[in-house]
Amino acid sequence: MRPFSYAKVKTKEQAIITLTEDKTAAFIAGGTDLLGLMKDRIQTAETLIDINSLPLNKIETSATGVRIGALCRLTEVALHPDIQKHYPVISQAINQSASPQLRNMATVGGNLLQKVRCPYFRNAAFPCNKRTPGEGCAAINGYNRMHAILGTSEHCIAVHPSDLAVALTALDAIICIQGLEKERQISIHEFYLLPGDTPHKETLLKPGELIVAVEIPNNNCSRNSNYLKVRDRAAYEFALVSVALALEIENRTIITAKIAFGGVATKPWRAWELEEFLQNKPLNQNTLNFATELAIKQAKPQQHNQFKIELLKRAILRALSE
């Protein structure tokens, strides 16, 4: 690891000004992703700005929704009784992420900004457009079993890694961001960018900006939500396919469906077309069969991940049946 300096900040303003003025600096929260990347020399920072003392660690619930501070630890969020009751998909997504030790340390803000797990991104011996724009993508003609089948481009096929972000996408979360000016809010659907020809640009976050919180509306769908994650082993593994589902059902008819996929796309993937089809449909085998075909319509598999198409269909079927 290259030497770096360390600064602990006490206010949001101090954090934002320090990062805006020092282009070689980075915020550190739990450090569970950033430090690994620094050790592997994939990411460098001359100064780490420790944001852990900022007052961003509250979970505030109301009848209309919840605001989760960016520095809340994942464990704390998953165990919160109101989250478990009104937004079960969040608790389930977190509990199936990483390991208990990592979840104790990792924060909500850091989780949403963790880097992709593409082995070619994480190994500087290979070209990667995300790491060094214009260098090429070793995954496209490489071993791409874990890679994306949705939202890919000829420049990047890396899968978005966060489970929490997939749950938040199904719940229409809002990302609250603080820069030098006042707080701004961006829908999670716009926050994450498709790789296109600029895969190094992953979000709408501007240099120096801090995620301060995530806000989630409380509604009939969020209360009836679940997260299904399919992976190579039952714990401590990233998703091959995941489905976050929030449904409003009356008399076995789907009134509203909100569905997001993980493990298969370059950003947390909202299944808008599928949702539109499911609206006001009876929850029966015909509906389910048609739904799974619709879900994979846009899928474009790579050489080694054709299996994700069938896996995604079965995961949707299981999530909807449950």
Ligand SMILES: Cc1cc2nc3c(=O)[nH]c(=O)nc-3n(C[C@H](O)[C@H](O)[C@H](O)COP(=O)(O)OP(=O)(O)OC[C@H]3O[C@@H](n4cnc5c(N)ncnc54)[C@H](O)[C@@H]3O)c2cc1C
């Ligand atoms: C072995 C292993 C297995 C894992 N498995 C999973 C898994 O199954 N599912 C899953 O979802 N994740 C998984 N993870 C990823 C883990 O969840 C993340 O490492 C963690 O959530 C990152 O949070 P952090 O607070 O430690 O972030 P940090 O490492 O501190 O920061 C990550 C990035 O976010 C930036 N940042 C942090 N907070 C803010 C903020 N408030 N505003 C602006 N920028 C900020 C940092 O500058 C850095 O660029 C795994 C990680 C490991 C090491």
